Amino acid sequence: MSVLNRWSDAEAAAAVAHYGAQGVAEPLALRTYSARLLGADPDLVLHGGGNTSVKTSVTGLLGETIPVLCVKGSGWDLGTIEPPGHPAVRLEPLRALRALNSLSDEAMVAAQRNNLIDPAAPNPSVEALLHAFLPHTFVDHTHSSALLALADQPDAAAVCRQVFGERVVLVPYVMPGFALAQSCADLYEAAAERAAASGVELEGMVLLKHGLFSFGSTAKQSYERMIELVRLAEQHLATGNRLSQPAAVPERPAPAAALLPRLRGALGRAASAAGARSHWLLDLRATPLARAVVDDDRLADWARRGVATPDHVIRTKAHPLVLPAAPAAGEAVALEAWSAALAPALQAYAASYQASFERQNDRVGGIKKPLDPLPRVVAIPGLGLVGIGKSAAEAAVTADIAETWATTLLAAESIGRFEPVGENDTFDMEYWSLEQAKLGKAAEKPLARTVVVVTGGAGAIGAATARAFAAQGADLAVLDLDGEAAAAVARRCGSRALGLACNVTDPLQVQQAFAAVAAHFGGLDIVVSNAGAAWGGRIAELPEADLRASFELNFFAHQHVAQAALALFRLQDTLPSPAGAAGGNASAGLDAAAGAAGAGEGVSGRLGGQLLFNVSKQALNPGPGFGAYGTSKAALLALVRQYALEEGGAGIRVNAINADRIRSGLLTDTMIRERSAARGLSEADYMGGNLLGSEVRAEDVAEAFVALARLERTTGALLTVDGGNVAAMVR
Numbered sequence: 001m002s003v004l005n006r007w008s009d010a011e012a013a014a015a016v017a018h019y020g021a022q023g024v025a026e027p028l029a030l031r032t033y034s035a036r037l038l039g040a041d042p043d044l045v046l047h048g049g050g051n052t053s054v055k056t057s058v059t060g061l062l063g064e065t066i067p068v069l070c071v072k073g074s075g076w077d078l079g080t081i082e083p084p085g086h087p088a089v090r091l092e093p094l095r096a097l098r099a100l101n102s103l104s105d106e107a108m109v110a111a112q113r114n115n116l117i118d119p120a121a122p123n124p125s126v127e128a129l130l131h132a133f134l135p136h137t138f139v140d141h142t143h144s145s146a147l148l149a150l151a152d153q154p155d156a157a158a159v160c161r162q163v164f165g166e167r168v169v170l171v172p173y174v175m176p177g178f179a180l181a182q183s184c185a186d187l188y189e190a191a192a193e194r195a196a197a198s199g200v201e202l203e204g205m206v207l208l209k210h211g212l213f214s215f216g217s218t219a220k221q222s223y224e225r226m227i228e229l230v231r232l233a234e235q236h237l238a239t240g241n242r243l244s245q246p247a248a249v250p251e252r253p254a255p256a257a258a259l260l261p262r263l264r265g266a267l268g269r270a271a272s273a274a275g276a277r278s279h280w281l282l283d284l285r286a287t288p289l290a291r292a293v294v295d296d297d298r299l300a301d302w303a304r305r306g307v308a309t310p311d312h313v314i315r316t317k318a319h320p321l322v323l324p325a326a327p328a329a330g331e332a333v334a335l336e337a338w339s340a341a342l343a344p345a346l347q348a349y350a351a352s353y354q355a356s357f358e359r360q361n362d363r364v365g366g367i368k369k370p371l372d373p374l375p376r377v378v379a380i381p382g383l384g385l386v387g388i389g390k391s392a393a394e395a396a397v398t399a400d401i402a403e404t405w406a407t408t409l410l411a412a413e414s415i416g417r418f419e420p421v422g423e424n425d426t427f428d429m430e431y432w433s434l435e436q437a438k439l440g441k442a443a444e445k446p447l448a449r450t451v452v453v454v455t456g457g458a459g460a461i462g463a464a465t466a467r468a469f470a471a472q473g474a475d476l477a478v479l480d481l482d483g484e485a486a487a488a489v490a491r492r493c494g495s496r497a498l499g500l501a502c503n504v505t506d507p508l509q510v511q512q513a514f515a516a517v518a519a520h521f522g523g524l525d526i527v528v529s530n531a532g533a534a535w536g537g538r539i540a541e542l543p544e545a546d547l548r549a550s551f552e553l554n555f556f557a558h559q560h561v562a563q564a565a566l567a568l569f570r571l572q573d574t575l576p577s578p579a580g581a582a583g584g585n586a587s588a589g590l591d592a593a594a595g596a597a598g599a600g601e602g603v604s605g606r607l608g609g610q611l612l613f614n615v616s617k618q619a620l621n622p623g624p625g626f627g628a629y630g631t632s633k634a635a636l637l638a639l640v641r642q643y644a645l646e647e648g649g650a651g652i653r654v655n656a657i658n659a660d661r662i663r664s665g666l667l668t669d670t671m672i673r674e675r676s677a678a679r680g681l682s683e684a685d686y687m688g689g690n691l692l693g694s695e696v697r698a699e700d701v702a703e704a705f706v707a708l709a710r711l712e713r714t715t716g717a718l719l720t721v722d723g724g725n726v727a728a729m730v731r
Helices: 009-020 026-039 091-099 105-114 128-133 145-151 156-164 178-198 219-237 256-273 288-294 299-305 310-316 332-363 392-415 423-430 433-439 460-471 483-491 507-521 544-573 584-594 627-650 669-678 683-687 698-710
Strands: 051-059 065-071 088-090 138-142 168-171 204-207 211-216 281-285 377-380 384-389 451-454 475-480 498-501 526-529 609-616 652-659 718-721
Touching: 009 026, 009 219, 026 051, 026 065, 026 138, 026 219, 051 128, 065 091, 065 128, 088 091, 091 105, 091 128, 091 178, 105 128, 105 433, 128 178, 138 219, 145 156, 145 204, 145 211, 145 219, 145 392, 156 168, 156 204, 156 219, 168 178, 178 204, 204 219, 211 219, 219 392, 256 281, 256 332, 256 384, 256 507, 256 544, 281 392, 281 507, 288 299, 288 377, 288 384, 288 392, 299 392, 310 392, 310 423, 310 433, 332 423, 377 392, 384 392, 451 460, 451 507, 460 475, 460 483, 460 526, 460 698, 475 483, 475 507, 483 498, 498 507, 507 544, 526 544, 544 609, 544 627, 609 627, 609 698, 627 652, 652 698, 669 683, 698 718
Parallel strands: 168 204, 451 475, 451 526, 475 498, 526 609, 609 652, 652 718
Antiparallel strands: 051 065, 051 138, 065 088, 138 211, 204 211, 281 384, 377 384
């Protein structure tokens, strides 16, 4: 932890000029600038946390001046906030609410919405009234890790008074909303009266177990006060003693690619048993910080303490799941024992969560409906902290917050004891409707929660396929011989998409690439085996080297990919490789990169998997001069059918696309010009030489792959995408 003062007068002036050109007044422009400074520092706020405001005025329809509070709106992140992210609310009606003795959450939200200047603006922050009740022009609120390390102490008030003196107001923990706004205003006014008598100016407010406020007459003053108060907290923490108590963990643990798919599969089975969706993504943090927590023999105790600030509970649940230490690499028996411990651990976690829910729901009158009981953070000694989410991005957010918990916990323990809010307050926050609203209730896309690998991903069909799956909500790993090109495609497929260099004709590179996918996402669901190339020449005159090269890429490479994928599918579903199965060698290769395959325990709640292949029309309708390509693709079609036959019982679907005449690396613009000219056709007529008379695009092939992926009761199918070619029809 080390916050820096990032304020720049030149950058602030530039922000005023930039936003001023858009018609934004200077106070809101400066509010936007300083809010983004706060949001850029993860030691202050994370992923939608914190809030900021400015009191200013706008001109009404009749030319009247209306005092307003521009306060952070729901759905905005301080790191990327723009002026509309601080919707304007009429200030005086908000302040008038202070005369009330109580105000329900629903009435508070309605009052705030009713006083929006723009009725279409997002809901103001749930702490808008707190901002309104304070007299200052600018108000900033963060969840500084350093501050929380002080505020989460058993004697937090005494510690904070020692660190900050009379510069801050101390507020005991109160649930956010109207009651907190009232409490803060009352305590601020009493403290301000005392401060005035002693000549001290109040600079901020510490909400014990919650966070830090700063305020000022200017954006710069409020921001710099926030930084200075956090700096004082950091200086105090620097006097602490961070003694670790190492637990017994292997010196060389099994790799993440061997452990995470097993965890993902176990989580899927537990989710299915709880009535939740079975597919989840994982994000491992094996940083020194994460390891310092998970490798400490106090981990079990720490995990029961709670979240660093109550806001985090909606992302992480109240407690992480603590698993047994990672087994040592190469210890097959220990790996099986670790795998066997997953289901009981998840069941115990779910039972504990359910018991806590029932206990708390009785306390609040039995009015709540239980959320799913699955953990969102898993602590694995010897490995790290694992975030769990419905997407790779969500899992990364959870992992970020888990690391913040670790930061706060270690800092708090270095000066005393980490003691955040208890079960009652944590439950109230987790089941608070206004807090749950932050997560959004948008319907998930059809292929959300799935991990997709596309080989040959930098080519025309591969790139289009990767983008098509991403558009349907999938998380992508793009493999290509050209690693930079693969990374470029991946960047267009999401913030957590993975681009990897991989020569699919090399089985070791394939195994390493799939191990990297497993370590990055936690597992795998769909593979589009797309890489291929055409060798020309009459078959009778073809050099043997060309024929072998064609089979290496157009047949054996697909076999390498399928074997590596199946090894991961089996790890997730803890299914043994069938005795004598052809996939044994690939499984052994993946073991070297990612650990041994799992022992069987049935297929209930299995994740299964999908293999999708790009099979050319040459497999059905060979053309002269393309014998090397056609024979290898015909062998690939036989491979597809064999996998469908043998893997259906494991819930693995295997299908293929029969595409023809697609602009790509196989059919370049130069080739199209030459072939159309040789036939006396226009390029359009040549490319549209099919029953539909229309050119078939790479995007059409991509959509066909997506369609196959969504056909849950289809396997062994060959879907034609060629605009209509009688000679290439399957039957």
